[in-house]
Amino acid sequence: MSLYQRIAFILALLFCASCWAQGNNASVNDARAFQKKLDSMTIKPYHQPLAATGRDASCQLCHGAKTPATPPDDGNCLTCHGSLDQIAALTEPKSKEGHPEPNPHNSIHYGKDVPCSACHSEHKPSQVYCNSCHLFKYPNMKP
Ligand code: HEC
Ligand code: HEC
Numbered sequence: 001m002s003l004y005q006r007i008a009f010i011l012a013l014l015f016c017a018s019c020w021a022q023g024n025n026a027s028v029n030d031a032r033a034f035q036k037k038l039d040s041m042t043i044k045p046y047h048q049p050l051a052a053t054g055r056d057a058s059c060q061l062c063h064g065a066k067t068p069a070t071p072p073d074d075g076n077c078l079t080c081h082g083s084l085d086q087i088a089a090l091t092e093p094k095s096k097e098g099h100p101e102p103n104p105h106n107s108i109h110y111g112k113d114v115p116c117s118a119c120h121s122e123h124k125p126s127q128v129y130c131n132s133c134h135l136f137k138y139p140n141m142k143p
């Protein structure tokens with residue numbers, strides 16, 4: 001190698017090392033930002049009793065992971081709330097008088113098979129998925 005080639009080679013190495021360090025800093029910052037987001041996340045008032053298990057453990061009750069990244073499986077809701085049949089039974093209209101709102105947990109379109117989080121959100125306001133087409137009122141639904 002000529003002297004110039006050697007200098008060029010060393011400069012290239014230094015340049016790569018600084019790229020690598022920058023890339024690494026970016027991922028450290030991303031991880032910090034994500035942790036900050038996790039730390040600021042809150043759960044619904046009706047789920048506050050879950051917090052008694054400790055913050056990380058309470059996340060795990062729904063997410064199955066201490067550091068959640070994706071929405072939880074419905075299976076984890078069901079471990080506490082019972083079967084789909086039991087949940088549907090809770091909201092079965094008592095009588096047919098006065099045009100009661102239909103059972104949100106057992107509909108003519110989808111049966112009992114709608115993901116919980118289509119309606120019940122945890123970290124933002126809940127919404128009734130059916131009302132993207134209907135105008136049902138469920139005054140007892142907790143926001
Ligand atoms: C570790 C147990 C546990 C898990 C997991 C859990 N819940 Fe709950 N949930 C509770 C308890 C306890 C309450 C408060 C008592 C009650 O109202 O049944 C509650 C209350 C609720 C309520 C309000 C009920 C009302 O009275 O109107 C809804 C809706 C609900 N949970 C939905 C969910 C959904 C959806 C999931 C999954 C994403 C879930 N829960 C996961 C224990 C749990
Ligand atoms: C299509 C929308 C929708 C879906 C999907 C849905 N819910 Fe609900 N849920 C509601 C509405 C609306 C209410 C309030 C109904 C009422 O009280 O009249 C409710 C009430 C409840 C209650 C309180 C019932 C009571 O009266 O004690 C629980 C617990 C609950 N949901 C759990 C779940 C779980 C767990 C899932 C998933 C398996 C689920 N829900 C899926 C709309 C939905």
Ligand code: HEC
Binds near residue numbers: 061062122
């Ligand atoms: C009662 C069940 C429940 C508990 C407890 C819970 N989550 Fe969630 N989480 C959900 C549901 C449902 C979603 C889907 C989005 C939504 O409803 O807000 C979700 C979504 C998320 C997401 C991914 C989607 C997003 O908004 O970026 C993260 C991250 C998350 N939760 C973090 C946490 C942390 C941290 C805790 C503990 C402090 C926690 N969760 C406790 C039910 C729960």
Ligand code: HEC
Binds near residue numbers: 104107110131133
């Ligand atoms: C994508 C749009 C859409 C969604 C979402 C939807 N529906 Fe419907 N639904 C319709 C249409 C269209 C009809 C037929 C209306 C008619 O013939 O009067 C209908 C009819 C019905 C009927 C019988 C007629 C009535 O109004 O009494 C019921 C009950 C019903 N839907 C309940 C539900 C429930 C519960 C949900 C949520 C779990 C839901 N629907 C979600 C579009 C939708």
